[in-house]
Amino acid sequence: MSAVSTTSTRESGGGVAFALSDSWTMTRRELAHWGRQPVQVAVGVVFPVMILLMFGYLIGGGRNVGGDYIDYLVPGILALTMAFGLESTVIAVTQDLNKGVIDRFRSMPMTNGAVLVGRSAADMLQSAVSLAVMIGVGYAIGWRAHTSAGGFLGAVGLLLLFRFAMLWIGIYLALLAGKPELVQAVQILVWPVGFLSNAIASPESMPDWLGTVVQWNPMSQTATAVRDLFGSVGGESGHVLAAVLWPVALFALFFPLALRRFARLSH
Amino acid sequence: MADVIDVEGVRKRYGDKVALDGLDLRVGSGTVHALLGPNGAGKSTTVRVLTTLLRPDSGRVSVAGYDVLTQADRVRTRIGLLGQHAALDEELGGRQNLEMFGRLFHLGARRARARADELLARFGLTDTGDKQVKRYSGGMRRRLDLAASLIIEPEVLFLDEPTTGLDPRSRTEVWSSVHSLVGGGTTVLLTTQYLEEADQLADQISVVDRGRVIADGTADELKARTGGDRIDVVLRDASQLAAAVALVPLAADDVTVDADRRRFSAPVADRMGALTQVVRALESAGIEAEDIAVRRPTLDEVFLRLTGRSEEASEQDAARAREAV
Incomplete structure (x- = not known):
């Protein structure tokens, strides 16, 4: 039996055109959900703004980061927001898996994984909106990008690329766990990973060993490269390549794992 | 005519629990076929295998002429x-x-929209089409669900316990929808725990227990094998039970007497004939009856006949097996 175990998934769908139209249909489904739950969407956008203001004015005030703290903090929180997006992806996929509708999707001749692609497209859109709002708030509290339009777009691109990698890790974790009870474990894990980075504080202010861990965190690479491209405090040149390669490598690993896991729901 | 559903020796286990234990099933084109059995017998697992949602461990399964695995x-x-x-x-x-x-059936945007309107109208949901499904009543939700399963006018329609949890009115609605579909040539496989439902809807019935089919046939054939219809008689006075049973010209070997409820129950071959006979016999003997009813045997009675175990015991077996996983 094992010889035929992946045949059905390969057969699914009828080429690229169907794959695209199925994925678009599933993206529309997510967008329609937004239309039905505007409050939930708004909360998702406001939460990272609160984190930004909290660190900017309440917690991080006197931090030594080698320059203006808000200037250091804003790009860091942008990266942190992208990392925390993993959590909302995990929740959404887990909820979907535990609904009856997924059985209907799987009994239909749609492209394998279109459900997941739709989720990722919608989450990327949500993240883009969230980034725009955060950058607006950043400007409102005095942060400025000291860079060209190209540098600005490059920074935003790196942030979204990082979010994209996190997204597929999230999809894979949700498929792996499957149960809403396990979502909490992921939620708790995201915090140390998010904060063991240079998003909020400079590694130089940390003990040596911790500073090393923090510098190796892929999120720190993204944050440093983004600061560099924005011309913000804490930016260092030479991190852009790592900020591209890390997410690409993570995506290359977790995208096929997630698709495979989805196909194996029938086992 | 070739079989639209052809299942041979399908096995599926979850850990220690054997869900399907060499199940065989053949369903002819244009017929309504019922899988009848208690909870945990393997009915839903069978449907999941047939609809490509679940891979069996072994066995051969084809639907509409195509292999569900390949x-x-x-x-x-x-x-x-x-x-x-x-x-x-x-x-x-x-x-x-x-x-x-x-859209996911690749009808294209325009046809998908038109088809949605058509189905909403057909199932009486046009006015509530824009309401969120979570605000639908149970019956409306079931109708919409049925509409969704008919988007492409399927060759084979699978109905997994289509009326479980519905009120009697919604149940009748679902039944009449199924009746009208069959007129259009669709083959239907339905699962149910109710003999009455299988009797109402199905041409052929397969009784499923512990992951295999233990009996096949039309409703009449099965009923004949399992003692057929039964007559229940409730008397005013329990002390007259023995006299009444003796009077009644029935197959006396299978009469059950429940003194607490002042009731006896016996199998009958000819529903109307038996009813008249019993009424007359009691009347002429001056025994007063409170209630007389002819009914189908319950699933429990069918099960008792076919397996020697009650349906409840069979469900308990299944529950124990689930716990063992």
Whole structure:
């Protein structure tokens, strides 16, 4: 039996055109959900703004980061927001898996994984909106990008690329766990990973060993490269390549794992 | 005519629990076939295998002429599924749901929209088409679910316990929808725990127990094998039970007497004939009856006959097996 175990998934769908139209249909489904739950969407956008203001004015005030703290903090929180997006992806996929509708999707001749692609497209859109709002708030509290339009777009691109990698890790974790009870474990894990980075504080202010861990965190690479491209405090040149390669490598690993896991729901 | 559903020796286990234990099943084109059995007998697992949702460990399964393992996509363009639980997007409206499914069947945007409107009208949901499904009543949800399983006018329609949890009115609605579908030539496989439902809807019935088919036949054939219809008689005075049983010209070997409820029950071959006979016999003997009713045997009685175990015991077996996993 094992010889035929992946045949059905390969057969699914009828080429690229169907794959695209199925994925678009599933993206529309997510967008329609937004239309039905505007409050939930708004909360998702406001939460990272609160984190930004909290660190900017309440917690991080006197931090030594080698320059203006808000200037250091804003790009860091942008990266942190992208990392925390993993959590909302995990929740959404887990909820979907535990609904009856997924059985209907799987009994239909749609492209394998279109459900997941739709989720990722919608989450990327949500993240883009969230980034725009955060950058607006950043400007409102005095942060400025000291860079060209190209540098600005490059920074935003790196942030979204990082979010994209996190997204597929999230999809894979949700498929792996499957149960809403396990979502909490992921939620708790995201915090140390998010904060063991240079998003909020400079590694130089940390003990040596911790500073090393923090510098190796892929999120720190993204944050440093983004600061560099924005011309913000804490930016260092030479991190852009790592900020591209890390997410690409993570995506290359977790995208096929997630698709495979989805196909194996029938086992 | 070739069989539209052809299942041979299918096995599926979850850990220690054997869900399907060499199940065989053949369903002819254009017929309504019922899988009848208690909870945990393997009915839903069978439907999940037939609808490509679950891979069996071994065995051969074809639906509409295609192998569900190697030609799943061909199967998927020819089947409709009404699962045990509503397979709908609860956040979206009814029309949004049907349109989405239409697009996923690759009807294209315009035809998907038209088909959604058509089905909403057919199932009396036009006025509530924009309401979120989570605000639907149980009966409305089931109708929408059924509409969703008919988007492509499937060759084979699977109905997994289509009326479980519905009130009597919604149940009748679902039944009449199924009746009208069959007129259109669709082959239907339905699972049910109710003999009455199988009797109402199905041409052929397979009784399933512990992952295998233990009896096959038409409703009449099965009833004949399991003692047929029964007559229940409730008397005013329990002390007259013995006298009444002696009077009644029935197959006396299978009469059950329940003194607490002042009732006796016996199998009958000819429903109307038996009813008249019993009424006359009691009347002429001056025994007063409170209630006389002819009814189908319950699933429990069928089970007792076929397996020697009651349906309840069989469910307990299944529950124990589930716990062992």
